[in-house]
Amino acid sequence: MKLSCLQENLARGLGIVGRAVPSRTTMPILSNVLLATDRGQLKLATTNLELSVVHWVGARVETDGAVTVPARNFIDLVNSLPPDQVDLTLDEPSLALALACGSVKANFRGIAADEFPVVPAPEESNGFAVEAGDLRLGLGQVIFAASTDESHPVLTGVLAEFAEDTLTLAAADGFRLSMRRIPLIHPVPQPFSVIIPARALSEVLRIIGSQEEPVSISTTHQHNQILFQLKDTVLNSQLIDANFPDVRRIIPVSSTTRVVLGREEILQACKRAAIFARDAANIVTLSITPGEIVVSADSSESGQGSTRLAANVEGEALELEIAFNVRFLTDVFSALAMPQVSLELNAPTNPGLIKAIGDDAFVHVVMPMHLGRR
Amino acid sequence: MTIRLLPESVAARIAAGEVVERPASVVKELVENSLDAGATRIDVATRGGGRDLIQVRDNGMGIPPAELELAFRRHATSKLETAADLEHILTLGFRGEALASIASVSRVTCTTRHTDAEVGLRLRLEGGEIVARTPVGHPPGTELLIEDLFYNVPARRKFLRSERTERHHTDAFLTRYAIAYPHIAFTVMHDDTEILRTTGAGATREALIQVYGMDLGSHLLEIPPELTQEQSVQVRGFVGPTSAHRADRGYITIFINGRWVQDLRLTYAIIQAYHTLLPVKRFPIAFVSVVLPPEEVDVNVHPAKTEVRFRDADAVFRAVQRATRMTVTDAAPVAAAWQVAVSAPPPVDAGETRARLAALTPTPIQISLPSTPATFPDEAPPLTATPQQPAPPTRPSASPATLPPLRVIGQASTMFIIAEGPDGLYLIDQHAAHERVLYEQMLAQWTQGGIPSQPLLEPQAVTLPLDEAAWLEEQLPRLATLGLEVEPFGPGVFLVRATPAALKTLALGDLLSDIACGAQDRTPLDIALEEAMIRRICKRIAVKAGQALSHEEMTQLIQHLERTQNPRTCPHGRPTILQISVEQLARQFGRLG
Numbered sequence: 009m010k011l012s013c014l015q016e017n018l019a020r021g022l023g024i025v026g027r028a029v030p031s032r033t034t035m036p037i038l039s040n041v042l043l044a045t046d047r048g049q050l051k052l053a054t055t056n057l058e059l060s061v062v063h064w065v066g067a068r069v070e071t072d073g074a075v076t077v078p079a080r081n082f083i084d085l086v087n088s089l090p091p092d093q094v095d096l097t098l099d100e101p102s103l104a105l106a107l108a109c110g111s112v113k114a115n116f117r118g119i120a121a122d123e124f125p126v127v128p129a130p131e132e133s134n135g136f137a138v139e140a141g142d143l144r145l146g147l148g149q150v151i152f153a154a155s156t157d158e159s160h161p162v163l164t165g166v167l168a169e170f171a172e173d174t175l176t177l178a179a180a181d182g183f184r185l186s187m188r189r190i191p192l193i194h195p196v197p198q199p200f201s202v203i204i205p206a207r208a209l210s211e212v213l214r215i216i217g218s219q220e221e222p223v224s225i226s227t228t229h230q231h232n233q234i235l236f237q238l239k240d241t242v243l244n245s246q247l248i249d250a251n252f253p254d255v256r257r258i259i260p261v262s263s264t265t266r267v268v269l270g271r272e273e274i275l276q277a278c279k280r281a282a283i284f285a286r287d288a289a290n291i292v293t294l295s296i297t298p299g300e301i302v303v304s305a306d307s308s309e310s311g312q313g314s315t316r317l318a319a320n321v322e323g324e325a326l327e328l329e330i331a332f333n334v335r336f337l338t339d340v341f342s343a344l345a346m347p348q349v350s351l352e353l354n355a356p357t358n359p360g361l362i363k364a365i366g367d368d369a370f371v372h373v374v375m376p377m378h379l380g381r382r
Numbered sequence: 383m384t385i386r387l388l389p390e391s392v393a394a395r396i397a398a399g400e401v402v403e404r405p406a407s408v409v410k411e412l413v414e415n416s417l418d419a420g421a422t423r424i425d426v427a428t429r430g431g432g433r434d435l436i437q438v439r440d441n442g443m444g445i446p447p448a449e450l451e452l453a454f455r456r457h458a459t460s461k462l463e464t465a466a467d468l469e470h471i472l473t474l475g476f477r478g479e480a481l482a483s484i485a486s487v488s489r490v491t492c493t494t495r496h497t498d499a500e501v502g503l504r505l506r507l508e509g510g511e512i513v514a515r516t517p518v519g520h521p522p523g524t525e526l527l528i529e530d531l532f533y534n535v536p537a538r539r540k541f542l543r544s545e546r547t548e549r550h551h552t553d554a555f556l557t558r559y560a561i562a563y564p565h566i567a568f569t570v571m572h573d574d575t576e577i578l579r580t581t582g583a584g585a586t587r588e589a590l591i592q593v594y595g596m597d598l599g600s601h602l603l604e605i606p607p608e609l610t611q612e613q614s615v616q617v618r619g620f621v622g623p624t625s626a627h628r629a630d631r632g633y634i635t636i637f638i639n640g641r642w643v644q645d646l647r648l649t650y651a652i653i654q655a656y657h658t659l660l661p662v663k664r665f666p667i668a669f670v671s672v673v674l675p676p677e678e679v680d681v682n683v684h685p686a687k688t689e690v691r692f693r694d695a696d697a698v699f700r701a702v703q704r705a706t707r708m709t710v711t712d713a714a715p716v717a718a719a720w721q722v723a724v725s726a727p728p729p730v731d732a733g734e735t736r737a738r739l740a741a742l743t744p745t746p747i748q749i750s751l752p753s754t755p756a757t758f759p760d761e762a763p764p765l766t767a768t769p770q771q772p773a774p775p776t777r778p779s780a781s782p783a784t785l786p787p788l789r790v791i792g793q794a795s796t797m798f799i800i801a802e803g804p805d806g807l808y809l810i811d812q813h814a815a816h817e818r819v820l821y822e823q824m825l826a827q828w829t830q831g832g833i834p835s836q837p838l839l840e841p842q843a844v845t846l847p848l849d850e851a852a853w854l855e856e857q858l859p860r861l862a863t864l865g866l867e868v869e870p871f872g873p874g875v876f877l878v879r880a881t882p883a884a885l886k887t888l889a890l891g892d893l894l895s896d897i898a899c900g901a902q903d904r905t906p907l908d909i910a911l912e913e914a915m916i917r918r919i920c921k922r923i924a925v926k927a928g929q930a931l932s933h934e935e936m937t938q939l940i941q942h943l944e945r946t947q948n949p950r951t952c953p954h955g956r957p958t959i960l961q962i963s964v965e966q967l968a969r970q971f972g973r974l975g
Binding site for chain 2: 159
């Protein structure tokens with residue numbers, strides 16, 4: 009293998025694949041990054057067996073070949089190089105990869121490429137596509153609600169329902185639910201749903217970046233893996249084999265109090281309240297009266313603060329006091345983009361429904377908190 | 383069969399069984415007599431575990447020649463005159479039974495010289511009958527020689543245990559008296575070998591070192607006498623640091639008005655004072671002497687006088703627990719790594735202690751919850767202090783038990799936080815430390831009105847074994863106060879509707895099961911059930927070993943730990959923090975001798 013490419017491209021490519029390298033593993037090969045020539049390009053690949061990322065870098069290939077080298081060292085070195093041409097030459101018998109860039113020379117001891125786990129290729133049969141912007145929006149508004157608690161693996165995933173021309177994404181961590189519909193470019197022949205690890209989707213979101221080209225999505229035949237094909241990058245993830253809770257049942261169908269207010273205002277008020285709430289179990293209280301809402305937090309240790317906001321309050325009950333975990337509120341209000349949001353409530357013990365005004369594809373359900381009582 | 387009055391000798395032998403159970407009880411009675419006689423030196427010697435010979439010699443006031451025979455008669459005593467005297471007994475003996483009982487079951491030689499007499503007198507008795515009376519030369523004081531104990535009560539003799547066991551009982555008694563009476567010089571010999579010698583110089587610590595050895599004796603913490611100075615119940619003595627503990631309660635000794643007693647309640651008060659400071663199933667070392675007006679205590683409960691009754695048992699209980707707790711929490715040094723000598727406990731600031739005590743006294747709250755600032759409004763941080771008020775003389779939140787200011791250096795093995803303090807390195811167990819922080823926070827929330835809870839989107843069904851389920855079902859209202867809203871849902875199944883707000887896991891089955899089995903096997907009379915439950919919950923919430931922490935997280939954890947009442951142990955009693963002093967490091971690196 010002998011090729012040259014630009015340092016910027018190689019560094020960017022390694023940045024994309026680098027996250028899938030497991031920090032601790034019993035399989036040495038997983039700590040390595042695969043470098044292989046592929047149709048006149050340099051293919052970079054990493055995997056932690058659950059998630060694999062493949063990225064293609066433009067290169068001038070002189071001779072074909074493949075090898076794996078320790079990812080950490082290789083990435084760190086490439087990042088440190090000057091923006092110049094990088095020449096990579098593999099000494100096949102010794103599996104030593106020589107790197108040259110300007111005045112820098114380095115040698116990496118590799119492991120044979122055929123030991124690297126095979127990354128499955130997409131199946132052309134059941135591919136769908138979504139606009140990059142839609143997927144970016146959908147993931148950004150849903151992933152944060154997924155659980156990080158490994159005791160309930162199903163909740164660490166995001167439910168993806170493919171039906172007709174809509175992909176519905178939903179995540180819930182036991183206390184809140186975030187759900188968004190995004191349009192598919194082509195309708196699916198057969199509706200199906202899968203659970204995708206939130207961690208993999210975070211990578212997808214990161215890799216999409218500001219990409220504009222549509223993202224094509226496909227699953228393997230048994231729906232046990234999913235493939236996201238982006239520009240120059242393919243991300244492949246195992247799916248979570250479990251039953252996701254029936255999320256639609258959780259969404260309240262009616263409300264007695266509806267509050268409409270500016271998203272930025274309520275977000276700032278919540279962030280301010282969070283300063284006191286962090287010493288008080290993250291509790292913020294929303295006190296709703298006709299025409300206004302007061303967001304307050306009270307810590308017996310550090311003090312208290314409140315923000316009064318003008319709001320449009322309507323419904324049967326115009327007065328209500330309800331407490332929430334402030335982190336849940338800031339999460340959802342930060343994830344939204346529309347200027348106005350609505351808060352639909354019933355009793356202080358019933359879940360609250362948050363929507364973005366003018367965007368009915370998004371719903372968020374959050375459970376209130378109960379103050380202690382003895 | 384005809385009914386008849388027993389001859390006096392038979393009656394005496396029967397009664398003797400109550401007082402004289404084994405050689406140790408003979409030693410006890412004789413030593414107490416010596417103490418009552420104002421002796422300053424008491425020598426005890428035994429042979430054959432006390433079976434063959436017990437010798438007790440003192441330099442007390444002796445027995446006047448005219449009264450010597452009377453001393454061996456039943457109900458003859460110099461310590462009591464009227465029944466009213468029983469109300470305020472100041473002497474150890476008073477029943478007038480000991481000598482008579484001992485004499486009835488052994489061969490006794492009593493040699494005594496009263497301080498006013500010129501010559502001594504020797505009396506020999508066998509089975510209670512006087513066989514000889516001769517004047518002899520003798521220094522002031524009394525020597526009693528008890529030979530062939532139980533020679534005429536074969537049944538009792540048969541039931542004596544091995545020599546070693548009997549010696550052990552005798553020693554247990556004598557060592558404790560040696561500590562309780564430091565101004566008396568004790569020597570103890572068994573079979574011509576000296577076992578114990580105290581100098582009688584008046585320093586209890588010296589006696590402690592004699593008895594417990596240098597290592598433990600010098601590290602016991604003295605209960606500051608000023609703690610209870612102005613109260614009717616005075617508590618003195620020594621308690622072990624939290625780093626020293628034993629597998630049973632045998633190291634807890636209680637003296638009431640100079641008398642060693644076995645009192646379950648007070649023993650429990652001391653164990654309770656160490657609550658959460660010692661590992662589970664370990665017991666403290668304590669030597670506590672309670673002094674209270676004689677009319678407040680009834681010692682005339684049992685002939686052996688090892689039981690007492692208090693007029694106000696709760697007050698005594700509280701006083702003992704409070705004094706112990708304060709001594710331990712005020713002075714507990716950070717457990718030293720490598721078990722190199724612990725530095726001497728810092729002197730207790732008497733003024734501050736008294737102030738703290740004053741704040742405590744009017745509050746009839748169990749001292750087991752000293753970690754709840756809300757119950758001590760006087761001690762709350764001065765958040766509301768108005769500018770014109772002078773600054774409080776002491777920082778109210780800083781008790782002597784708080785940690786020194788620590789600077790986080792890093793994390794080791796994703797298990798321990800390494801920090802630097804003014805006097806060396808500190809290693810902090812992240813899980814234990816976090817548990818302590820959470821425990822005090824939740825306990826405070828709970829005492830202030832309940833723990834906030836976060837309801838679940840959908841109730842989670844949890845299945846438990848039937849015995850745990852049955853127990854848990856009765857505790858549901860209790861759980862609700864802890865923020866755990868659970869309702870029954872068929873046999874062995876529960877629906878969890880809400881969890882404590884701080885809980886970040888959904889492994890609720892494990893949590894409920896933990897609470898159920900943990901609470902079931904707790905020792906009886908132990909802490910409040912809710913506290914046990916809170917401990918279980920905290921265990922679940924706390925960061926685990928193996929969790930990587932950022933520098934900010936570690937700094938915050940340590941700041942929170944510094945604010946807790948008992949930063950040095952986790953709620954289960956394991957240490958949270960170890961110290962390696964600069965000196966130890968220097969020594970290890972060969973920079974110091």
